[in-house]
Amino acid sequence: MDADGSNNRRVPFPLGLKQMPGTKWRDEEVEYRILSVAWSPSGSDLAVAGHAFTPAMIAAIDKAQLFLVHPDGAHQRRIGALVWGWTERLSWRPDSTKVLLSQYYKQTASSVKAIDVATGASSDIQGNAPGLQLTFADWSPDGRSIAAGCDSDTHMGGPADLIVFADLNGRRTTVLKVDRGLSWVRLYPSWSPDGQWLAYAVEDGIDHGDAADPSLELVALTGGSARVVARNADQPAWRPTASPPMPTPTATVTLTLSGLTSGAVRLGQTVTATGAVTPISLAGIRVVLSVQMKTGVSWTKVKTTSASTRPVGNYRWKYAPAAKGAYRMRAQISATATYPAATTPWRAFTVK
DSSP, X not given: OOTTSOSOOOOOOOOSTTTSTTOOOTTSOOEEEEEEEEEOTTSSOEEEEEXXXXXXXXXXXXXXXXXXXXXXXXXXXXXXXEEESEEEEEEEOTTSSEEEEEEEETTTEEEEEEEETTTOOEEETTTTOTTOEEEEEEEOTTSSOEEEEEESSSTTSSOEEEEEESSTTOOEEEEEEEOOTTSEEEEEEEEOTTSSEEEEEEEEESSTTOOEEEEEEEEETTOOOOEEEEESOOSOOOOOOSSOSOOOOOOEEOOEEESOBTTEEOTTSOEXXXXXXXXXXXXXXXXXXXXXXXXXXXXXXXXXXXXXXTTTSEEEEEEOOSSSEEEEEEEEEOOXXXXXXXXXXXXXXXXX
């Protein structure tokens, strides 16, 4: 929808066993739902957390799957493996390379995973702090730090800390401590666009799930006391500034030639061109491959074609030279509304 609440649009996104293989449980009914959605920094993709669970049997199936999908519902694809628990929050790294996935599971624990959207590989944001129960993690505007709520005892079981991880290896700084006596506490931090402030929602209550008077508070990263800015407010999100400290979007395309021996191939054989485009939100773009042959001191075009990069940004093309001589090949992608054009260097080979 638009910022004023108008122009609502539905994004087609069916969920089920076909989209989340590995979630069938005997003959028990499995239900599917969407728990969290987050725009990519470029606006070209949505990160979506799908959830599969068995309501009739506690914890028989309680798994989440990260997806990427275009805003019109096209090009839905799974990223990484199934993970236990339900997703409380998704947060993109500003360069669109990773997503933080905050998980709550088994009613006693939580964790945060950083998932690489190109490879699906994940790493736990625990570092040198085993036993921490992290919740609602958010990436800083420069992509160098992570803020999270932290309960050092049991998930939502008492006082909580607002902490900042200086890197993915776990070096951390406690920004403030929040104690509500006997109440359980959870914190939902959100970085300001300039990276100088953390807004966070504090939910507390005597009984799990019974939040009492959630408040929105603000604290500076440089220190000082926190201040309450609103009552009965939860899950803060900052309005972007005109010039937030975001990296300039970049696109890359790679090209590797195989089938060569010492840079050469015999006439009648083929040369295989492979490569990939990044970020993964460009998956589906056509890669233009150009082949030139040396004639005297100049180069002459002998072939131009395009290759698909669906579904995850990789492409492959085989070329059979028609004559002996010196050749070169390169790959290109055109500019999009978000990313500039990209070109590889020429790759030379000889046909004998």
